[in-house]
Amino acid sequence: MSSINLTIDNMQVQVEPGTTVLQAARQAGIKIPTLCYLEEINEIGACRICLVEVQGARTLQASCVTPVSEGMVVRTNTTQVRQVRKMNLELIMSNHPQECLTCPRSTNCELQQLASELGITEIKFAGEMSSYEPDYSSASLVRDPRKCILCRRCTSVCENVQKVNAIGPQERGFNTIVAPAFLEPLGEVSCVNCGQCALVCPTAAIHEKDQTAEVWKVLADPKKHVVVQTAPAVRVSIGEMFGLQPGSVETGRLVAALRKLGFDRVFDTDFTADLTIMEEGNELLQRIKEGGKLPLVTSCSPGWIKYIEHFYPEMLPHLSTCKSPQQMFGALAKSYYVEQAGIDAADIFVVSIMPCTAKKFEAGRHEMADSGHQDVDVVLTTRELGKMLREAGIEFSALAEEEYDAPLGMSTGAGVIFGSTGGVMEAALRTAYELVTGETLPALDFHAVRGLEGVKEASVNLNGTTLNAVVAHGLGNAMDVLERVKAGHQYHFIEIMCCPGGCIGGGGQPIPTNREVREKRMAGIYNADQGMVIRKSHENPAVQALYKDFLGEPLGHKSHQLLHTHYMPRNRH
């Protein structure tokens, strides 16, 4: 098709048909401010901030929903455009609390930034304010409707990307509120706690439940032995909290920073990621050999677990019984580690640093206490850790790199790629191949399962048997795969991650998290893998020692007691 010619701010611009004025302007390097707009997810022209003048049009047009046409003449920077944008923002702000100084999103808020960019220097319209109360019912997320500007970004992610529909616009006019049906508490509905809403919220209307105070308290308690584990995806995103590039591999500085904060031991969830491969890989081989329930589906992602419990309870037998790496770590820290270190299990406190809000809910599940205590005590997101480091005055980028503590800090490249979609599958294939064939893998990288495509398939030949694998990330894609299984597709092993991109795009990650940022963090994950001496889980010497000294064998009695779990069907409504 031939391209379209238009003029934007006296510049000749040529774009593909179907392009919007906003996209065309961006391609030409012209910035139009936006607020409700989320590329490919929420393009509804609701906030009226991206208004532009289109010659011949009766009124200003919302550039995010106005398609280009041949010969169109657009002006983005006239007095009228600037004044009207400003007025629209002032009207939005008239029902937004002026609490920026104490707001959890202060300095990371799009509304605040926009007010500054559009030159707003006074609160022009003061009047009635929305009076809905904050909702603290969820273990993972806090809803604060007073701060909501009704942009619909959260609801469009929840509806169109995750297909969970936990929240939506309710009521009407001034009383409109983004909430679950019947304005029920978020903690009591089928919200899976993924936090994708919090990632896209321009303000603090939905944000993670802040648990930093609990961690400060135990760090100051000399009687507590406080250990910390870091999820794979945190090392490629924590730098963003300090102005570094997404995907910059900050493993060594992350360890140093945590030690500076006062943790007694700094361990790595990558260790239990390797352990997961040993348990789950053997579970897969056992199910294939003994005619167990197939396909086997991974169980690392707590948002995904809650999703299948609510929406596909009949498919729960497909799930691996393996706990997630976070929970395996907690169970081992309070059994194996305390035994080795000679510490009373009642005196150890386990903190997780996770890219994830759903992990907060997972840690509180009542069945996650196989060590005799709650396996993981507190989960902090990447964002919360960033805040603690700032509060402690730790200059992250000036830190010298340090190493994790042994033994629960030793890991492989297979453990680190858990942080990206396709990583668990690739790590499992590296190990399964060698366990089944008894041969060394010629090439470690399984490119077919990498990248941001929603559903990825691969077939691997294991000693004459073909293993059909499929990888999905984002719950909308997960749903597609489940429907394929129901329709009779023959898969053996399925990896599902709740969040788009996997954990690198988790709901607890630094904001913004968009496609470009996800790609960079993903590249960081594979760089980290390349940089590891050992890149296969079954070659992790600390994991081998764990089996020899404590667990016995994969899927053995002790493993079942500490590392495996069960799931419960939940209602959809």
Add this chain to the structure above:
Amino acid sequence: MAEALTCDNRLTQEYLDIVDEIIKPYRGQPGNLIQVLHKAQSRVGFLPREVQVKVADGLGVPLTKVYGVVSFYSLFNTLPKGKHKITICAGTACYVRGAKQLINQLKEDMDLEPGGTTEDGMFSLDLVRCIGACGLGPVVTVDDEVHGKVHREKLTKIMAKYKEE
């Protein structure tokens, strides 16, 4: 027909079956949401949570969306209405000719507010904006009957008539 609610305020099986019947031809058709809600309300009288859940599951529409529609349109109600439905027109013409006084009168005499139902379940009250009978303002309708040029004494009489029934 029997009462729609059991004594613990749940919809009776009879009414749940009626809702199932209404949904049947629209199974898996999200586009018919408003029509189905309308039919369900006209039979049950209101749209409690259990009806909305049935509609959501039947049509394949998320419950958040069903409730979003029900809470958006003022013609849908989630609480039972009284035996007699009173509407007072609060459009400009009726308003200036005394609609406000009539609203106050129902509040004083029967503790009945717009959107509410009397304790005995006899009357419920809603406001409307213009029913196109401005010449008769202020206009009050009770069920399908229209009363024009209503004033204090006339309203008392109308209420008394329905109370006797």
